[in-house]
Amino acid sequence: MTRLKTRLLSLAIVCLVAPLAAAQVAVHAGKVYTMAGAPIEDGIVVIQDGKISAIGRADQIAVPEGYKVLEAEVVTPGLVDAHSTVGLAGIFNYDHDQDQLESSSPIQPELRAIDAYNADEALIDWIRSFGVTTVHAGHAPGELISGQTLIAKTHGDTVSDAVIVDSKAIATTLTTDAHKTGGKSPGTRGKAVAMLREQLIKAREYADKKQKAAEDEEKDPPPRDLRLEALGKVLAGEMPLLVTVDRARDIASALRLAEEFDIPIWLDGACEAYLLIDDIKAAGVPVIVHPPMQRAFRERENLSFETPAKLVHAGIPVALQSGYESYVPKTRVVLFEAALAAANGLTFEEALRTITIDAAKILGIDDRVGSLEVGKDGDVALYDGDPFEYTSHCIGCIIEGKVVSDIKR
Amino acid sequence: MRPHGLSPLILFLALAVPAAAADERPRAFVGARLIPIDGEEIEKGVLVVEGGKIAAVGAEGEVDIPADAEKIDVEGKVIMPGLICTHSHIGGSGSLGGADGSGPIQPGVRIYDSLDVHDSGFKRAVAGGLTTLNIMPGSGHLISGQTVYVKLRLEPKPAKIEAFFIRGDNDKPLGGLKMANGTNSMRDPPFPGTRGKSAYLVREQYIKAREYHDKIVRAEGDAAKMPPRDLNLEALVEAMQGKRIVHHHTHRHDDIMTVLRLSKEFQFPVVLHHVSDGWKVADEIADAKAPCSVIVIDSPGGKLEARYCRFETGAILEEAGVNVAFHTDDWITDSRVFRRSAALAVRAGMSRAGALRALTLAGAEMLDLDDRIGSLTVGKDADFAVLEGDPLSVYCKTLETYVDGTKVFDRSDPKDYLYAVGGYGAGHDQYPYMCCFDDAQLLGGGK
Structure with missing residues (x-):
């Protein structure tokens, strides 16, 4: 009820204010990391109608009249x-709020995160409060092919408010986490890869049939198959396979698959990536590295705080992630993970790049997010000191020109 | 500032140290910023170590450095007491075992009968500057057994867990008693299914233990009148006599109140552990004079009881006058980033001094070991960490860790460095111990 009342109230306020100015806002800071060139000392970011309209030194940028100006260090x-399960793996960790993995079958690329994403989930508010x-x-690692990921902004009451890319990648798992026991498949690494290849070949045949039917009026198209359709997008290069791997041998398998089918892949997790730097670089594959503070055991026993630094310094595209947590804490905060990477071989700006541009x-x-440049979305995080320092605070957060958090945390 | 230099106490200690240690030259760590915990920080200090103990501590120029001392230049570094983790699950190497699944109350079980001294978790702990741990059995029982207090004496290479023991009177290894309430210990029978039943089962056992003790007293040493020895009741008697501190897992505010009620009824000393909801009942905890060992995690939730877990808990409890320590609950928090728990508490309003104390001396008090460890104080064990950077900074590195004056971690040694940052071969025996959570979920992702 309270929430509804608040919404009605804010609607009323918007109706009154909207004719004057659609939430125009500017941020003035001691230091602005644009991630598109050198940081600006004493800088200003101006956001008009949700997009960045001006950015530069405070003495060179005039903030138009009527703008709300926020201050930050x-x-x-x-x-x-770059990879989270918020919105699917809920805060309570009870069956009713856990939608991060469907285990009825090992291969279900047809499942879409957008059909499960809870934009109103408390953990989304939590991570937003850190910027x-x-x-x-999308889906947590755990099945050979578990579904299609999405990209969302961390605000909006509904999934359609929040989502900016409906289907981005197809999540696959080549670690033993996807293995079954009791005679079910996949039970081994070899079998997992064989199953994956089989599906990709089927998807290619399906795509070929569709193509032939399109070219020849006398041929009927094959019955629509959501599974093969999804994998067809991977084969067409429209969607990458997000391949969760930890061991070096599984990384090698992922690269082998990418080469055989000429498909785009992203390595996800990749605890032992430091053993295959040359191969990853040669394949031109980006790595969404595991959270440095992820627990080091079994498949992940050889993870290193220094993996992000080693990959970045080799010239491999790297992003960090909060990953998937099955217990306490229920999500990590990517800001803290980048901070640890910055404390273990990355420079401040290199680490910041892994969670921005x-x-x-x-x-x-x-084209929309990741750096502060004119024309991009007005998405800004405000801090009262070095964002990576544990004792600094995120003091606010703006999404598309809207102040969505003003909690000091 | 305290008076420094050689006091009569030190002369006494110097005479009392074992012959082997006495042969070693004293060492003077000169020039570091000292964080003694029991006094103001000293910008440029001297720490003198002799015979495994702290022989002197103070500002440079104000401390007499023994003529035969080996001087170690630590200018620009920071020295603080070794960190004390009041709640750790390191050492199981895949089978950390206190009580088993046969029943909810098993106080006779000792955790140290399951510990693997070779577990690489210990190497990671010293890489984080930790020197003392309270190793606990899990929270899947109302009473899951006896905890053990250990010092991480990794040099010379230990052969068995006894090398880590901290011994009390009559040479017994010191430890507490692990208890839990809330959902972790609620399961199918014979485990309790509700909170009411949980408390009842515990009360019933303590009443039995009281009767057992009364029988022993009435026997007045007459063997014929003595009850048969009962290891379970014995441990509960030790708790009621104050010889064994109860380390009580508890999250929700009403569960916290239940612990305080039981502690009052049976007069056992208690430390409240985790206390996710502690901020809701801070005054009640303060009134009961119950110390809190607080967990700090990256996000609330992961289970219903931790829904309201906050970074602010330490600050709110401190403000209420509660003695606050932090813990890793390793594997929940990797011991290598333990200092971060204190830093995040400062982020949420706790005082710097209180947060640093919560990593060290407060923990020592909660283990009743503050006469030996927890601060850079003359006469205490020479357990300390040499740091590069401020302990509350993410950029801070543990360079060296000392236990009883012996270096047990050296970041410049490649073998130790591997454990400090991870890498190939760092975790060959690693296996997480997180009580009450389905292992398949943890490993597989899934639901």
Whole structure:
């Protein structure tokens, strides 16, 4: 009830104010990390109608009259979490709020995160309060092919308010986490790859049939198959396979698949990526590295705080992620993960890139987010000091010109 | 500032140290910023270590450095007491075992009978500057057994867990008693299905233990009148006598109140652990004079009881006058980033001094070991960490860790460095211990 009342009230306010100015806002900061060139000392970011309309030194930019001006010590682009399960894996961790994995079958690329994403989930508010404005969210690792991911802004009451890319990648798992026992498949690494290849070959045949039917009026198209259709997008290069891997041998398998089918892939997790730097670089594959603070055991026993630094310094495109957590804490915060990467070999700006512009580039949304440039979305995170320092605070967060968080946290 | 230099107490200690240690030259760590915890920070200090103990501590120029001392230049570095984790699950190497699934109350079980001294988790812990742990069995029982307090004496290479023991009077290894309430210990029978039943089962056992003790007292040493020895009741008697501190897992505010009620009824000393909802009942906790060992996690939730877990808990409890420590609950928090728990509490309003104390001396108090460890104080064990950077900074590195004056971690040694940052071969025996959570979920992602 309270929420409804609040909404009605804010609607009333918007109706009154809207004719005057559609929430025009500017941010003035001691330091602005644009991620598109050198940081600006004493800078200003002006956001008009949700987009950045001006950015520069405070003495060179005039803030138009009537704008709300927020102050901060440090400003960065709204952070981009390159792989999360928020919105699907809920805060309570009870069956009713856990939609991150369908285990009825090992291969279900037809499942879409958009059909499960809860934009009103408390963990989304939580990560936003640290400056995260965009998430690439989807299924947790655990099945060979588990479904289609989405990209959303961390505000909006409904999934349609929040989502900016409906279907982005197809999540696949090549770790033993996807293995079955009791005679079910896949039970081994070899079988997992064989099953994946089989599906991709089927999808190619399906696409060929459709193509032939399109070219020849006398031929009937094959019955519509959502599964093969989804994989067809991967084969067509329209959607990448997000391949969760940890061991070096599984990374090698993922690269082998990409080469055989000439498909775009993103390595996800990739704990032992430091053992295959040359191969990953040669394949031109980006890596969405596991959270540095992820727990180091079994498949992930050899993970290193220094993996992001080693990959970045080798010239491999790298983004960080909050990943999937099955227990406590229910989600990590990508800001803290980048902070640890910055404390373990990355420079401050290199680390910041992994959760802003480099993440946006990998996700293919750098035309909208990831850096503070004129014309891009007005997504800004405000801090009262070095954002990576544990004792600094995120003091606000703006998404498309709207102040969506003013909690000091 | 405290008076420094050689006091009569030190002369006494110098005479009392074992012969082997006495052969070693004293070492003076000169020039570091000292964070003694029991006094103001000292910008440029001297720490003198001799015979495994702290022999002197103070500002440079004000401390007499023994003529034969080996001087170690630590200018620009920071020295603080070794961190104390009041709640850790390191050491199981895949089978950390206190109580088993046979029943909810098993106080006779000792965690140290399941510990693997070779577990690489211990290497990670010293890489985080930790020197003392309270290793606990899990929270899947109302009473899951006896905890053990250990010092991470990794040099010389230990052969068995006894090398880590902290011994009390009559040479017994010191430890507490692990109890839990709330949902972790609620399961199918014979485990309780409700909170009311949980409390009842605990009360019933403590009443039995009281009767058992009364029988022993009435026997007045007459063997014929003594009850048969009962390891379970014995441990509860030790708790009621104050010889064994109860370390009580508890999250929700009403569960916290239940613990305080039981502690009052049976007069056992208690430390409240995790206390996700502690901020809701801070005054009640303060009134009961119950110390809190607080968990700090990256986000609330993960289970219903932790829904309202906040970074602010430490600050709110501190403000209410509660003695606050932090813990890793390793695997929940990796011991290498333990300092971060204190830093995030400062982020949420806790005082710097209180947060640093919560990593060290407060923990020592909660283990009743503050006469030996927890601060850079003359006469205490030489357990300390040499840091590069401020302990509350993400950029801070643990360079060296000392236990009883012996270096147990050296970041410049490649073998130790591997455990400090991870990499190939760092975790060959690693297996997470997170009580009460389905292992398949943890490993597989799934639901």
